[in-house]
Amino acid sequence: xxxxxxxxxxxxxxxxxxxxxxxxxxxxxxxxxxxxxxxxxxxxxxxxxxxxxxxxxxxxxxxxxxxxxxxxxxxxxxxxxxxxxxxxxxxxxxxxxxxxxxxxxxxxxxxxxxxxxxxxxxxxxxxxxxxxxxxxxxxxxxxxxxxxxxxxxxxxxxxxxxxxxxxxxxxxxxxxxxxxxxxxxxxxxxxxxxxxxxxxxxxxxxxxxxxxxxxxxxxxxxxxxxxxxxxxxxxxxxxxxxxxxxxxxxxxxxxxxxxxxxxxxxxxxxxxxxxxxxxxxxxxxxxxxxxxxxxxxxxxxxxxxxxxxxxxxxxxxxxxxxxxxxxxxxxxxxxxxxxxxxxxxxxxxxxxxxxxxxxxxxxxxxxxxxxxxxxxxxxxxxxxxxxxxxxxxxxxxxxxxxxxxxxxxxxxxxxxxxxxxxxxxxxxxxxxxxxxxxxxxxxxxxxxxxxxxxxxxxxxxxxxxxxxxxxxxxxxxxxxxxxxxxxxxxxxxxxxxxxxxxxxxxxxxxxxxxxxxxxxxxxxxxxxxxxxxxxxxxxxxxxxxxxxxxxxxxxxxxxxxxxxxxxxxxxxxxxxxxxxxxxxxxxxxxxxxxxxxxxxxxxxxxxxxxxxxxxxxxxxxxxxxxxxxxxxxxxxxxxxxxxxxxxxxxxxxxxxxxxxxxxxxxxxxxxxxxxxxxxxxxxxxxxxxxxxxxxxxxxxxxxxxxxxx
Amino acid sequence: xxxxxxxxxxxxxxxxxxxxxxxxxxxxxxxxxxxxxxxxxxxxxxxxxxxxxxxxxxxxxxxxxxxxxxxxxxxxxxxxxxxxxxxxxxxxxxxxxxxxxxxxxxxxxxxxxxxxxxxxxxxxxxxxxxxxxxxxxxxxxxxxxxxxxxxxxxxxxxxxxxxxxxxxxxxxxxxxxxxxxxxxxxxxxxxxxxxxxxxxxx
Numbered sequence: 001x002x003x004x005x006x007x008x009x010x011x012x013x014x015x016x017x018x019x020x021x022x023x024x025x026x027x028x029x030x031x032x033x034x035x036x037x038x039x040x041x042x043x044x045x046x047x048x049x050x051x052x053x054x055x056x057x058x059x060x061x062x063x064x065x066x067x068x069x070x071x072x073x074x075x076x077x078x079x080x081x082x083x084x085x086x087x088x089x090x091x092x093x094x095x096x097x098x099x100x101x102x103x104x105x106x107x108x109x110x111x112x113x114x115x116x117x118x119x120x121x122x123x124x125x126x127x128x129x130x131x132x133x134x135x136x137x138x139x140x141x142x143x144x145x146x147x148x149x150x151x152x153x154x155x156x157x158x159x160x161x162x163x164x165x166x167x168x169x170x171x172x173x174x175x176x177x178x179x180x181x182x183x184x185x186x187x188x189x190x191x192x193x194x195x196x197x198x199x200x201x202x203x204x205x206x207x208x209x210x211x212x213x214x215x216x217x218x219x220x221x222x223x224x225x226x227x228x229x230x231x232x233x234x235x236x237x238x239x240x241x242x243x244x245x246x247x248x249x250x251x252x253x254x255x256x257x258x259x260x261x262x263x264x265x266x267x268x269x270x271x272x273x274x275x276x277x278x279x280x281x282x283x284x285x286x287x288x289x290x291x292x293x294x295x296x297x298x299x300x301x302x303x304x305x306x307x308x309x310x311x312x313x314x315x316x317x318x319x320x321x322x323x324x325x326x327x328x329x330x331x332x333x334x335x336x337x338x339x340x341x342x343x344x345x346x347x348x349x350x351x352x353x354x355x356x357x358x359x360x361x362x363x364x365x366x367x368x369x370x371x372x373x374x375x376x377x378x379x380x381x382x383x384x385x386x387x388x389x390x391x392x393x394x395x396x397x398x399x400x401x402x403x404x405x406x407x408x409x410x411x412x413x414x415x416x417x418x419x420x421x422x423x424x425x426x427x428x429x430x431x432x433x434x435x436x437x438x439x440x441x442x443x444x445x446x447x448x449x450x451x452x453x454x455x456x457x458x459x460x461x462x463x464x465x466x467x468x469x470x471x472x473x474x475x476x477x478x479x480x481x482x483x484x485x486x487x488x489x490x491x492x493x494x495x496x497x498x499x500x501x502x503x504x505x506x507x508x509x510x511x512x513x514x515x516x517x518x519x520x521x522x523x524x525x526x527x528x529x530x531x532x533x534x535x536x537x538x539x540x541x542x543x544x545x546x547x548x549x550x551x552x553x554x555x556x557x558x559x560x561x562x563x564x565x566x567x568x569x570x571x572x573x574x575x576x577x578x579x580x581x582x583x584x585x586x587x588x589x590x591x592x593x594x595x596x597x598x599x600x601x602x603x604x605x606x607x608x609x610x611x612x613x614x615x616x617x618x619x620x621x622x623x624x625x626x627x628x629x630x631x632x633x634x635x636x637x638x639x640x641x642x643x644x645x646x647x648x649x650x651x652x653x654x655x656x657x658x659x660x661x662x663x664x665x666x667x668x669x670x671x672x673x674x675x676x677x678x679x680x681x682x683x684x685x686x687x688x689x690x691x692x693x694x695x696x697x698x699x700x701x702x703x704x705x706x707x708x709x
Numbered sequence: 710x711x712x713x714x715x716x717x718x719x720x721x722x723x724x725x726x727x728x729x730x731x732x733x734x735x736x737x738x739x740x741x742x743x744x745x746x747x748x749x750x751x752x753x754x755x756x757x758x759x760x761x762x763x764x765x766x767x768x769x770x771x772x773x774x775x776x777x778x779x780x781x782x783x784x785x786x787x788x789x790x791x792x793x794x795x796x797x798x799x800x801x802x803x804x805x806x807x808x809x810x811x812x813x814x815x816x817x818x819x820x821x822x823x824x825x826x827x828x829x830x831x832x833x834x835x836x837x838x839x840x841x842x843x844x845x846x847x848x849x850x851x852x853x854x855x856x857x858x859x860x861x862x863x864x865x866x867x868x869x870x871x872x873x874x875x876x877x878x879x880x881x882x883x884x885x886x887x888x889x890x891x892x893x894x895x896x897x898x899x900x901x902x903x904x905x906x907x908x909x910x911x
Contacts, residue, residue, distance in 0.1 A: 231866065460759055517886035517902050519807055519878050520793060526788055529869060530860045530876045531774055536795050539856035543797055 015055050019048055098104050190416075197413055201426060204406050208433045211399060215440045218392070222447060229381075229454075234376075247492075371465050378458050385451055396444050403437055406430075626699045636669075639695070643702035649673040651698070653691075666691055677701075716822025717830075722896040723782035729749075729834050729892075729899070730790060730808070731775045734859070736838055737792055737806055740845045740878050743857050755835040769859050781863060782897060787814035790863035793879045797854045802881050802906070804848065806841075809900040816896045825895040833892030837901055840890050849908045866911060883907045 022044075309326045316329060410426055521528070622628045627639040635655040644650075652669035668674060668685060677698060684694035732754055739749050739760040744767065749760040753768075762768060781787040787810055794804040816823070860876060869875065881904055889901040 112759070450874060514886060516886060517807070517881050518884055518904055519789075519805055521789075523865075525865055526862050527865050527867070528791075528860050528862055528876050528878050529873045530858055531770065532872050532874050533770065533771065534858045536793070536856040537859040538766075539797055539854075540800070 012055065012059060015052065019052060022048060041345065194413075197409060200406070200409065201429065204402070204433065205429055207402065208429075208436050211440060212394075212436050215443055217438075218447075219443060222450075236482075241483065244689075245491060246488060367468075371468075374465065375462055378462065382455060382458065385454070389448060389451055392444055392447065399437060399440065403433065406433070625695070627695060637666075641699055641702050643699065643706040644673075645702070645705065646673075651695075668694075717825050717827075717894050717896060718802065718820065718822045719785075719816045719896055720783060721822075722816070722894040723779050724788075725830060725834075725894055726782055726810070726897050727775050727779040729837075730778060731771060732759050732761070733808075733838060733841065734771065734792055735759065736841060738762065738767075738840060738857065741794060741804070741848075741851055741855075741856055743851075749842060750903065754881070755831045755838065757838070773872070774861075776817070778861065781861070781867075782812070784811070785814050785817060786864045786867050787812075787861055788864070789860075791797055791860040791862070791879075793860060794851065794855050795857045795879075796851075797856055799853075802879050803851060803855065804906070805879070805881060805884075805904040807902050807904065809844070809902075811898040811900070813896050823895040830892065830894050833890075837890045837892050837899075841903075844887065844889065844903055847906055850888070881906050 309329060312329050312333070313326055384625045407430070411429060413426070618628075622642070626642045628642075630638045630640075632638050632652075637653045637655070639651045639653065640647075640649065650671060650673050651674055654669055655666055668681065668691075674681065680694060681695050682702065684690055684697055688694075735749070736759055738744055739746065739762075744762060744764060744857075746760075748762055748764050748767075750763050751758050753759070754760045754891050778787060778790065779854050789810060790808045792806040858879070860879065862878075880894055883906065885902045886902060886904045889903060889905075891898060891900040893899070
């Protein structure tokens, strides 16, 4: 409202200001305008007054409105205040009522509480009385309690004594329990020990079984060893034999070479036989010469001997040898020579013996080496066997120890456990183990014995071999000879087989070679390829094409032949039109064609000439005889005269009995024209029997007719 | 190419062998009269005069076959080369010229050239071709018209090139075989042999 009032005041001030301003304007403009302007000014002033009155009215209206509004607001606020007061009043009334109610409630409560108090006081008094009574009872009870406590004490004492006894008893029980538990523990321990012993026993039994198996395998092995040693010995023997045979076989190529050489020598010797014969003859001649020469020589020798004797005598006499005669000389010389010879013989024997001894020494050395090697091998075998034996002995010792231990354990068990069910079985098993042990021991002893025997035998063999070594020169024993023979037979058989197999091999190789040369192949590893467009296939194709072409030509030629046979000169032209055949025209064909053409030309000319001539002759006949003669059919002739009246007038003659020239006669046939000439026919043909006369008569007749007419 | 190098390589050996086949086949065709002599011209090779065909179709066929053969020689997959002469009328095989090829496969791994002089190889080839010319004197006459074919025996697992196909071995029944000389380049060894149909007049 204040704003409105302000506005209104502002409006009013503005208005007043404007009105104030306008007044001086009008006052200013008074001097200038005329009385018209004063009217205008008065109007304006009146208008402004009216406006001012309107504005005042408006103002008052606005004020009224404002006051109304204020009033309304005042009324609203008044109403609000009243409502609030009423509310407050109602609220306070309610509160008051509530308070009153409360009051009443409280009063009620107070009364009740007072009643309760009274009751409680009563009860209190009663209870106090009860309390006193209770106190009395309490006292009585207390007395009883005391009595009972006394009893209780005594009983407690007895109870304590009993408890002590109980404790003692419990202790005893405990100690007994302990002893029982200890005993049970001991029992368990003993049971465990028994179980252990069971297990040990089982192990021992297993070991015994194993030992048995081992001993059996030992025996098997020993058997195998024996067999192997036997085989070894056989092998060695075989090896020795093979070596010998190899050496012998090695000699074979040398033998082959010697063979070849001998063969060559043989050949050479055969060749030189003739030379030998010649030489023999020469030698005979030479022998005779030699004989002569020998005789000469003997003489010479004698002479020389004498000379030597004389020389010796001279020398000896010079040397003072106790001999005077040449006979003594000769004797001495002979003796000296004999001594020389003896010495030389002795020398030779010594050298031969030396050589033989050397040879034997070399052989012996070789054999010594071989024997030494054998001895080494045998020593090695012996050593291995001894080691085996040692191992076995050790095993035996171990087993005996085990057995003793087992025995001790079992004895201990026997001592501990007097009445148990295991002993008989254990003892039985013990016995069995002992038996097994004794068996193994026996086996061991047997093995040892066998080994010793083997060693002994080996030693014996060694000694034998040594003896053999010493006495090699005595030669091979007979037993080996037989072996050698059997081996030789085997070798021969094997060689025969080998040769057979070689021959087979050669044959197969030849076959293979042949197949390879022929071009065979293994289809698994090889395949054969060739170029698709190869000359052979192309040549074959060409051939096939040629054959087809030739066949087609042949067909064409056959057709030509057929057409030639049926037609005449036509096919030539037709053939010329056929372009399928392109035979090169040969020389004969050309000549024949030329001949044909000339012949045809000749023919044509001849035909023309004949035609002309015939035509000439016929015209001449016609002209001269006056008749045109036509041959209608065979042996029938038609004559038409020059002077015939009609074209159809003709005479027909038939030649009967073949041709005219060969004795046949002509007869006139009946025609229309001939009927008109009956008289002449009768006259000339029947009576005169002359056809020319008839014909001439007819011409004359016709001529006469013609000319006259 | 190979004549300038000192040793023989696998490639060089394959070329030498292929060249030999080319000239050898031409010689056989000329000697046996499969093609008329006027279709051959003289050339010099291996220090001797040989005949080489001038027929274009035949030339192209031979170059095709020989070039493929050179590849196979380089791979060492070819085992034999056979020239088969067939009578056209009766379609039976009259002659078989077979060349076995043994290849040293270690040359494939080791690429070092081998010590063998070209001259010695050419000498060997010359003697083989001379022998082929000489064998013609005792072979039976080929009176009928004949055609030839070239068969190649290869490893089974070889891929067949196009324009080639598998064929039979075309073996002659009732044949006589003659083994001829061989030559080797130290990588490839070629053995020659000829098989001909036994003539009943003999």
